[in-house]
Amino acid sequence: MRKIKYLFILMLFVFAGNIQAQKLQHTFALADSVFLLDGKPFQMISGEMHYPRIPREAWRARMKMAKAMGLNTIGTYVFWNLHEPQKGKFDFQGNNDIAEFVKIAKEEGLWVILRPSPYVCAEWEFGGYPYWLQNEKGLVVRSKEAQYLKEYETYIKEVGKKLAPLQINHGGNILMVQIENEYGSYGSDKDYLAINQKMFKDAGFDGLLYTCDPAPDLVKGHLPGLLPAVNGLDNPKKVKQLIRENHNGKGPFYIAEWYPAWFDWWGTKHHTVPAEQYAGHLDSVLAAGISINMYMFHGGTTRAFMNGANYKDDTPYEPQVSSYDYDAPLDEAGNATPKFMAFREVIEKHLAPGVKLPAVPAAKPAMAIPAIKLNHAAPLLQNLPVAISNKTPLTFEDLQQDYGYVLYRTKIKGSRKGQLLIKGLRDYAVIMVNGKTVGTLDRRLKQDSMNVTLPAGTVTLDILVENLGRINFGKYLLDNKKGITGSVSFNQAEIKGWQMYKLPFAAVNQVKFGGVAKASGVPMLQKGTFSLNTVKDTYFDMSNWGKGVVWINGHNLGRYWRVGPQQTLYVPAEWLKKGINEVVVFDLLKSQSTLTAVDKPILDKLNN
Known part of the structure; x- marks a missing residue:
């Protein structure tokens, strides 16, 4: 019996050792000039894409596209106002399941750069902060104020429970974790940054931490001892010089946000940048051995009411549009663009001998839909x-x-x-x-x-x-x-x-609809149904409407506004179904009796 007991204990030790070995199957570290993955030089070729801007059902498909362009890593923010929409009430389900997003990336052979700072910017409502922070008396965001730090700590610990076990030093695929976000563009308090670092460690983020800032603000936003990364600079010589100056004369060298295009806001022209203006920059950066994260590789859509806005003393208030197409390598629907193909060609030049990229998946089919009758109405003032x-x-x-x-x-x-x-x-x-x-x-x-x-x-x-x-x-x-x-x-x-x-229109299933509306020019909800034999991507054409929001089968697709430049709302095939589909439109200004869908987006039409 004693021998059996000893054999059993020995087997437990072996089993535990195997589990630990599986958890520590990879290592990631900093050398003087390069990152080291399992002790060997590793160059991150990363692209940013955000889980809430992509239907959960399409996460894997977007990651396959990332692999096809030659990316080995993806970057994402974590959005506080999604995960704690009301104080103390956390949500990591459905499209908010960030842990599942990271796990799918691992299954698709992709590493992850995680950016869970409470502040994300990201053209996102309140920069990621939940609205209710403004109801906390005396609270000052991005500061050492006690109430803010208390709420911050509660949040980051919840995030840590979900994501800290997925770090590479625990057997996962998260290579590095960013603290704060472009803090140098806002302040210069190193004590505040040190508090950030401690909070992250206390939350379980015990791997490599780093900061990122635009080049002019890097000195203010960098916490000595952590790797400084630079945003918006792609001259290899200047990147290396700036990072060495702030990292004891050493690297590695990481461009945390490289902008091959830009976002849009209401009432201004659609922003586009030809691929040829950036392909050469990408080539020079990769040739210099610098790691890079494209912001954005795939933008997707800022649905519901989650867009942010810019405002400065010398400029007007500038709310951003719902489309986050960004003129990125992958368009709003997840299809390869000419920019994708140009960047893929550049990346192929820098692959190890014998390494081949997977074939580029075919573009998702899209369809037009004939006029959909909106034969149920609910005037707002009557509801x-x-x-x-x-x-x-x-x-x-x-x-x-x-x-x-x-x-x-x-x-x-x-x-x-x-x-x-x-x-x-x-x-x-x-x-x-x-x-x-x-x-x-x-x-x-x-x-x-x-x-x-x-x-x-x-x-x-x-x-x-x-x-x-x-x-x-x-x-x-x-x-x-x-x-x-x-x-x-x-x-x-x-x-x-x-x-x-x-x-708040968090949902529209409680609205009481009647018959066809007689009145026009007043705020109105309208509902209609349509039948599909097959499902494909499509785009609701709102160019003849006024201003409002559209829901498809209960999903809020985002805002439209006739001023442009965005005139269509992207409808993912994943949210359509064979048979009967329901659409609801809330228009503040100019309701219509029918709604049509087209097979291509309209993102570049301005109206007075």
């Missing part, structure tokens, strides 16, 4: 929830509302003409008098007032306000509340006594 009353207007944050719309209603004396002034409008308002639209105000255009004629009697004044996206970059991160953030006056007399109706 309001229970009101919240207050003497003065309340912000979205006051109402505990994250995104979407709020309707502000009051009663005022009629038989007058005058100026309606909304102080602190954020960001777009439809003004209605007795249920009829009389005008709009647009923060982009610095509009906050309009002349209004009030009919006789007591008048119902409605102001429907849309959150067009919180600022995601710069000092105004601390000034990001939405709705009516000041007062409303008529002829310089402040209006008191408001009812507010919360319209």
Whole structure:
């Protein structure tokens, strides 16, 4: 019996040893000039793509495209406002299952660079911060303020539970983890950066950590002792010089964000950059042995209300469009572009002898859909929830509302003409008098007032306000509340006594639809169904509509706005089904009776 006992214990030790060996099957380290994977020089050829901007059902297909272009690594942010949408309520399910995203990458033979900083920028709502941080008294983001650090720590530990076990030093495929994000463009507090580092380690991120900053800000944003990476610089000599100056004269050399194109915002032209302008830069960087992460390799779509905005003192408010096509090597639908093929050709030149790239998968088929009749309607003003009353207007944050719309209603004396002034409008308002639209105000255009004629009697004044996206970059991160953030006056007399109706539109399955709408030019929800014998990608053409949001089979596809440049909304085949499909459109300005879909996107058409 004693021999059996000893044999059993020995077997347990062997079994445990095998498990440990499997966990430590790879190593990743820094040498003086290169990264070392299993002790051998390794050059990361990485591309950024974000799990929430791609349907979960398509993650693997996008990764196969990454391999086909020659990438060996992908980079992604982790988005706090997705994973903790309300304080203390975490969500890592469905399209938010970042751990599954990383695991699929491993199955497809890809390494991962993880960027889980609470701040991501990324043309994303509030730069990734959850809206409710603004309700925490005294909280100051990106600082040593105690309340912020407490919420930060809670969040990063939850992320660590999901992702720390997937680091390469634990048998996973995460090579490196980035702390903070372009902090040098915001501040220079090294103590704050050190707190970041400690929080990451306490959360289980015990592998290689690094920082990334634009070249002019790298000195301010780098924490000594960590690898500094540079964004937006691709001159090999300058990259090496800058990193050596901030890393004890050593490398490795990593361009954490290399921009082969750019993003779009409403009312400005679509941004494109020819591949030939960047192929040579990529060639020189790879020839110099520098590792690189393309931002973006594949942008995808910023769906629902998750786009961010830019704002500076000398520029107008600039909310970003829903399409995150980015003129990237992989287009919004995940198909190879001429840029993809040009970059693939460059990468092939730098592969080890005998290494061949997989064939490029065929483009996904796309289809047009004939006119879809929207034969059910729900006028917004007839589908309001229970009101919240207050003497003065309340912000979205006051109402505990994250995104979407709020309707502000009051009663005022009629038989007058005058100026309606909304102080602190954020960001777009439809003004209605007795249920009829009389005008709009647009923060982009610095509009906050309009002349209004009030009919006789007591008048119902409605102001429907849309959150067009919180600022995601710069000092105004601390000034990001939405709705009516000041007062409303008529002829310089402040209006008191408001009812507010919360319209977050997290879903539309509770809306009560009736028959075909007779009215037009007022905010309206419309619904229709259509049948498919086969499913393919398609694009809803919204160019004849006004401004609003579209849902397909319950999925929010994002915003449209006639001003452009984006005129279509991408509909992934993965979200369509054979048989009956349901579409819902919410338009603030100009409803239509039919909706059509085309087989190509329209991303470059501006309207006045």
